[in-house]
Amino acid sequence: MAFIWHLTIVEMKDNLLVTGTVLKHKTSIDKQPKSILRNFWNVITSYQKKPYKTKLITLEMESKSFEIMTSKRGYFFEILPVKNLKDFRLYDHTHNELAIHQFHPVYFKNLETPIEVVSDIDDTVIHSHTASVLKRIYTLLFKRPKRRKKVLFSNSLLDFLDENQLRIFYLSKSESNLFGLITSIFRFNEIPNGALFLTPYLKFKSLFKPKKGNHKLRFLHQLLTNLPDKSFILIGDDTQKDIDIYTQVVHTFRPQISKVYIRQTGFSIDEIQTKKWEALKQTGIPCTYFQDEDDIDLEIESLKQLLNL
Structure with missing residues (x-):
């Protein structure tokens, strides 16, 4: 199954910047190793995951949906003609929902400060x-x-x-x-x-x-x-x-x-x-x-x- 490893969505003036990485298999994102050996292992294994390469993922919201193609490294980067994003879901190419488990915030609103x-x-x-x-x-x-x-x-x-x-x-x-x-x-x-x-x-x-x-x-x-x-x-x-x-x-x-x-x-x-x-x-x-x-x-x-x- 595909798995969202990293997702960042940023509100711009008139659109959204959507970027991140999709991997083939679910893996632990929160890296808080209790020993140097565990840290070593976490880093090494993070380079052995298989990316979800050259596949379509779909971002769906209430009234629109967008297809986004991942690169051969599972990476994606898109500017979407949407001003803001409230409720949304992501799906892989077989329409299985992609869960988001990251601790770091995903969505960053456009603030009033200049x-x-x-x-x-x-x-x-x-x-x-x-x-x-x-x-x-x-x-x-x-x-x-x-x-x-x-x-x-x-x-x-x-x-x-x-x-x-x-x-x-x-x-x-x-x-x-x-x-x-x-x-x-x-x-x-x-x-x-x-x-x-x-x-x-x-x-x-x-x-x-x-x-x-x-x-x-x-x-x-x-x-x-x-x-x-x-x-x-x-x-x-x-x-x-x-x-x-x-x-x-x-x-x-x-x-x-x-x-x-x-x-x-x-x-x-x-x-x-x-x-x-x-x-x-x-x-x-x-x-x-x-x-x-x-x-x-x-x-x-x-x-x-x-x-x-």
């Missing part, structure tokens, strides 16, 4: 060591969710934005295999809830040579295009391509970008990072290159003035 927040996860919200493939894999395998540490500056900033009822989107290059692990880390660290966008399912060997394309850019383009009346705060780090992506987004959607935050992950900034940071600053958008020990209270006061909060 500002939205987009944040990376790995090394922006939680320490993940993505600059090194081996360190990242070691952290995934041997660090239980309750042992994973959050980035204090970023989380204090997100807490403030969440308290002011700004909707948060978490946009990560992490693969859908890790949905249960990531949401467990969020609960242990009391990280504010938000729509969770992950890349398609991977096989374990792909961890060493991941090919994830322009996933972040694609989602950002959809969010900003379909929320033209909103402005955005972008939060990322300097370990992967966040600075490049955010600079490109600023050039394309400049009137919609209120501020960009980049976390400095190392003790120093090298020549490449410096050039990328200068390119971002030259866009003229307010931006902050922060370190973990920076004064968050001072930054929040500055942000209040910028956003009139």
Whole structure:
């Protein structure tokens, strides 16, 4: 039987963004291992599930239904011409109902506040060591969710934005295999809830040579295009391509970008990072290159003035 592993539905201005992953067999989503060995096993087995590939699933509501095709990795992404979704059901290609068991929220309403927040996860919200493939894999395998540490500056900033009822989107290059692990880390660290966008399912060997394309850019383009009346705060780090992506987004959607935050992950900034940071600053958008020990209270006061909060 098919099984919804991850589902995120976001209200836009005039439509809905629907994305997620379908697997072939039901499996436990809530990953709260009691030992390092169990954590190791949970992560390894999450790369051995079989995706529900190239099959039609159907989203039904009171007056409409939509057919959505999954990819060869069981992944789906659709923009549907519906303003809001009240009661709905999902069915597989044989019209068996797909149960939704995830603990993380599924549906994210369009809030009245004029500002939205987009944040990376790995090394922006939680320490993940993505600059090194081996360190990242070691952290995934041997660090239980309750042992994973959050980035204090970023989380204090997100807490403030969440308290002011700004909707948060978490946009990560992490693969859908890790949905249960990531949401467990969020609960242990009391990280504010938000729509969770992950890349398609991977096989374990792909961890060493991941090919994830322009996933972040694609989602950002959809969010900003379909929320033209909103402005955005972008939060990322300097370990992967966040600075490049955010600079490109600023050039394309400049009137919609209120501020960009980049976390400095190392003790120093090298020549490449410096050039990328200068390119971002030259866009003229307010931006902050922060370190973990920076004064968050001072930054929040500055942000209040910028956003009139």
